[in-house]
Amino acid sequence: MDQYFDAQRPLYEVKANLFKGLSHPIRVSVLEVLTRKAEVSVTELLTSTGLESSHLSQHLSVLRRHNLVVAERRGSQVFYRLAYPQVADLLRVARSLLVEILQTTHEQLATSAGLPELVQDPS
Amino acid sequence: MDQYFDAQRPLYEVKANLFKGLSHPIRVSVLEVLTRKAEVSVTELLTSTGLESSHLSQHLSVLRRHNLVVAERRGSQVFYRLAYPQVADLLRVARSLLVEILQTTHEQLATSAGLPELVQDPS
DNA sequence: TCGTGATATGATAAAGTCATCAAATCACGA
DNA sequence: TCGTGATTTGATGACTTTATCATATCACGA
Numbered sequence: 100m101d102q103y104f105d106a107q108r109p110l111y112e113v114k115a116n117l118f119k120g121l122s123h124p125i126r127v128s129v130l131e132v133l134t135r136k137a138e139v140s141v142t143e144l145l146t147s148t149g150l151e152s153s154h155l156s157q158h159l160s161v162l163r164r165h166n167l168v169v170a171e172r173r174g175s176q177v178f179y180r181l182a183y184p185q186v187a188d189l190l191r192v193a194r195s196l197l198v199e200i201l202q203t204t205h206e207q208l209a210t211s212a213g214l215p216e217l218v219q220d221p222s
Numbered sequence: 223m224d225q226y227f228d229a230q231r232p233l234y235e236v237k238a239n240l241f242k243g244l245s246h247p248i249r250v251s252v253l254e255v256l257t258r259k260a261e262v263s264v265t266e267l268l269t270s271t272g273l274e275s276s277h278l279s280q281h282l283s284v285l286r287r288h289n290l291v292v293a294e295r296r297g298s299q300v301f302y303r304l305a306y307p308q309v310a311d312l313l314r315v316a317r318s319l320l321v322e323i324l325q326t327t328h329e330q331l332a333t334s335a336g337l338p339e340l341v342q343d344p345s
Numbered sequence: 346t347c348g349t350g351a352t353a354t355g356a357t358a359a360a361g362t363c364a365t366c367a368a369a370t371c372a373c374g375a
Numbered sequence: 376t377c378g379t380g381a382t383t384t385g386a387t388g389a390c391t392t393t394a395t396c397a398t399a400t401c402a403c404g405a
Binding site: 242276280281284295297298 | 361362363364365366367371372373
Binding site for chain 2: 109110111112113114115117119121122123124126127128131166182183185186189190193194195197199200203204
């Protein structure tokens with residue numbers, strides 16, 4: 100069992116660790132492929148991410164270690180799936196938050212775009 | 223506008239950046255205080271986190287930069303609130319995922335606990 | 346057993362984050 | 376204006392993560 104899933108650790112620490120596992124674009128990208136298709140082979144993930152195999156493997160290892168995915172070897176191929184459906188939920192909520200942020204910041208941009216230009220200092 | 227909220231950036235990159243903002247225990251802890259109480263002063267956060275003020279402030283700055291919180295100064299005091307309600311949703315879903323993970327890993331532990339002890343090598 | 350495809354692991358420099366202390370800034374009353 | 380409380384920002388060494396290449400391991404057919 101990973102040291103982070105120790106009953107003694109405060110939940111906010113465990114949460115922060117979970118978010119660490121999600122903090123790389125490639126790893127988010129992999130998880131999103133897995134929300135769309137129940138099971139995906141490493142070969143397929145290599146294609147969809149465009150990574151070299153050992154690079155992808157390092158990231159997959161992080162995902163496994165954080166209990167975000169499970170791997171199953173079948174012959175010489177390995178297939179990955181989301182470890183829990185809540186992982187997909189998390190990505191979904193993150194998306195809706197980002198959409199909200201994007202809208203708000205665009206509104207702010209639109210507002211500031213109406214401001215007069217700065218008067219250039221003559222000196 | 224933060225460079226991460228550029229319409230050109232893929233969503234998985236923006237998401238990963240969001241998760242980075244959430245990847246420290248103190249920052250999760252602050253956000254959770256803010257899910258329980260609409261608005262909290264820095265002084266209060268200092269008490270609830272037990273941090274020294276400049277340490278907390280560094281983390282608050284990360285939260286602001288990631289659009290997770292908004293700050294409002296009133297006199298010599300500054301009050302923080304969640305920037306969007308979806309931040310609380312995110313923490314909630316993370317929690318339910320972790321509960322699931324914890325249950326599953328505990329089940330696995332309970333299973334492996336029934337295995338016989340390793341036979342000690344005589345050499 | 347060997348060769349090959351598929352995948353994981355090891356190693357390490359560079360980049361990024363964290364922890365912590367020093368200094369600066371803001372607000373306000375005397 | 377000065378002193379003080381509250382808070383932020385700057386600086387920097389320690390620690391962690393990322394990127395990338397080398398190597399090892401697993402599976403399988405010849």
